[in-house]
Amino acid sequence: MEPIEGMNFELPEELVQMRDTLRRFVDREMIPIERQVRSTYKTDPKPIATLTEKAKALGLEGFDVPVEHGGMGLGLLAKTIVWSELARSIALPSRGGAILGPNISPILYALNPAQQEKYLKPTLAGKYRWCFMQTEPDAGADPSSMRTRAVRQGDHYVINGNKRFISFAGDSDYAQVIALTDPEKKARGGISAFIVPIKTPGLKLVRQQELMVDDRPWEVTFDNVKVPVEDRIGEEGEGFKHAQHWLNTGRIRHGARSMGVMMRCLELAASYAKQRVTFGRPLADRQSIQWMLAEMYTDLHQLRLMVHHAAWKYDRGEDIRNEAFMCKNFGNVQSFIAADKCMQIHGGIGMSTDLPIETLWRDQRSMQITEGPTEVLKMTLARHVLKEYGG
Ligand SMILES: Cc1cc2nc3c(=O)[nH]c(=O)nc-3n(C[C@H](O)[C@H](O)[C@H](O)COP(=O)(O)OP(=O)(O)OC[C@H]3O[C@@H](n4cnc5c(N)ncnc54)[C@H](O)[C@@H]3O)c2cc1C
Structure with a gap:
């Protein structure tokens, strides 16, 4: 009997080749050094820099960056091949490890042109690093119960509150902060997103949390942190x-x-x-x-x-x-x-x-x-x- 048309479980040939190339790279370059790179919770930057240099030969730099932003703009199926092959080794930390171009949160592609110039471009160029601040002591799995408030005062917002478990806050240039702008509406239009440079007065990195994994996320406080309205991401209430x-x-x-x-x-x-x-x-x-x-x-x-x-x-x-x-x-x-x-x-x-x-x-x-x-x-x-x- 002929196979039924329209059902095909084969990966396209170019993805098979990409998978095989990545597999060889992981076997030859990553697995032999993985224990040396991740012997303590802080990943050694030197071998990662060497790996990044060697990874250029794969021709996959910017695989996760859209074409209009200068990347390869691979489809999701192709990206799953990259992610799964790289995860065969522990050489890269499980959170935030990147050797094929910067990790960019999709929220950053939602920035307006002026914000993209100020934050996205330097991030794509590898000059800026970012973190994501949503979780709070009383709002983790249920972020809609967050209490960090952003109150509008004329041309800026004033943010007060606490965040915790924020990965990479200590190494970041700016944070994507999710805060409450309307306590009545909460997740239904009362939560907004902002870009806040880490050095903004009133934003304090309080302490790093020891964990059983290598990540050392931060506890952060906001004490009357002033953020200009132009650094809000999208409309007010769209943060969630x-x-x-x-x-x-x-x-x-x-x-x-x-x-x-x-x-x-x-x-x-x-x-x-x-x-x-x-x-x-x-x-x-x-x-x-x-x-x-x-x-x-x-x-x-x-x-x-x-x-x-x-x-x-x-x-x-x-x-x-x-x-x-x-x-x-x-x-x-x-x-x-x-x-x-x-x-x-x-x-x-x-x-x-x-x-x-x-x-x-x-x-x-x-x-x-x-x-x-x-x-x-x-x-x-x-x-x-x-x-x-x-x-
Ligand atoms: C290594 C690490 C890195 C992190 N990085 C970041 C970061 O960069 N930015 C950031 O914002 N956050 C970050 N987080 C926070 C993380 O997203 C939260 O820990 C997670 O959302 C769970 O929240 P919680 O710890 O407050 O658990 P809780 O909300 O207190 O939940 C505790 C447990 O209760 C159970 N539970 C909760 N709700 C329900 C329910 N409705 N029904 C049944 N069971 C339920 C679940 O088993 C859950 O594990 C990080 C956390 C860790 C550990």
Whole structure:
């Protein structure tokens, strides 16, 4: 029988080639130095600079930057290939690592022409770094309950409040700050976004939070911080929309990153299981170990189908909100389980800092909390399920 037209699971040839090139790069350039680069929580900048230089040969610089801003403007399917292949190594930190051009939050592309000149251009040129300030002591998974207030006074706003868990605040030139402009409306038009240079008087970096992952996010206070009206992003009340848009597109990146982690865990676990002999036989001969490998393989296959399907749909201009929730949740949970199984198969050496497994395990555990905890994404997805299937 002829195959049914219109259903095609093959990656286009150019993406297969791109994947293979990236895989060789990760194997040859990143994996050999990964433990040296990430031996402490602060990533060593020197090997990253060398990697960035070598990565130029890949011809993928600016892969995540739209063409109209001088980048390659790759489609989402192509980007998932880049994200997943790079995630096979821990050489780059799990948050904020970039060797193929700067990481730009999509909110910055929503800036008006004057703001783009002032902030986006120097960021694309690698001169400015930014951070994103949304979370507060009493508003994390539920940002709509934030209390940081921005009160308009003539041609400027005055911001007061506290933010916490702000990654890279200490290394940034400016922050994208999400604050309350109308406490009555809250998430329904009462939250706005601003660009605030880190050196603005009244903005204080209070302390860095020690964590089990390498990130050391900051606690920040705003004490009568004056921000000109021209540094507001979009209209007043649009901040929540902008912030949520960014978090939505990032969910596919989480799924793709998880694919890379699962591929690496499978490679490590399968090769170790073949080498390591206990009770006179290799671990690979034991059914309990084979089952772990078979489960990891099946989960990776599911995730790959989900991520590639969501990206393909996005590239066709379709809404992928629900797919994005599923890709982030499934990917982050299953990649953590894969790292856990990989650690179990390795025994004590799996917990050592000679191997990347403990880092993958810690990183993937944290991904189930940040940028939308698992339960909250499921809660949002359930609204759709109840509507579609609840009659
Ligand atoms: C390493 C790291 C980096 C971060 N970087 C940034 C950053 O750069 N900028 C920024 O703004 N924020 C950042 N954050 C904050 C992060 O986004 C929040 O930690 C996250 O949103 C969860 O908020 P919370 O910690 O206040 O948990 P809470 O909101 O207190 O939730 C606690 C737990 O309760 C459960 N829960 C919550 N609501 C529900 C519900 N409705 N139903 C069922 N269960 C629920 C979930 O399991 C959740 O994990 C970072 C955090 C970490 C750890």
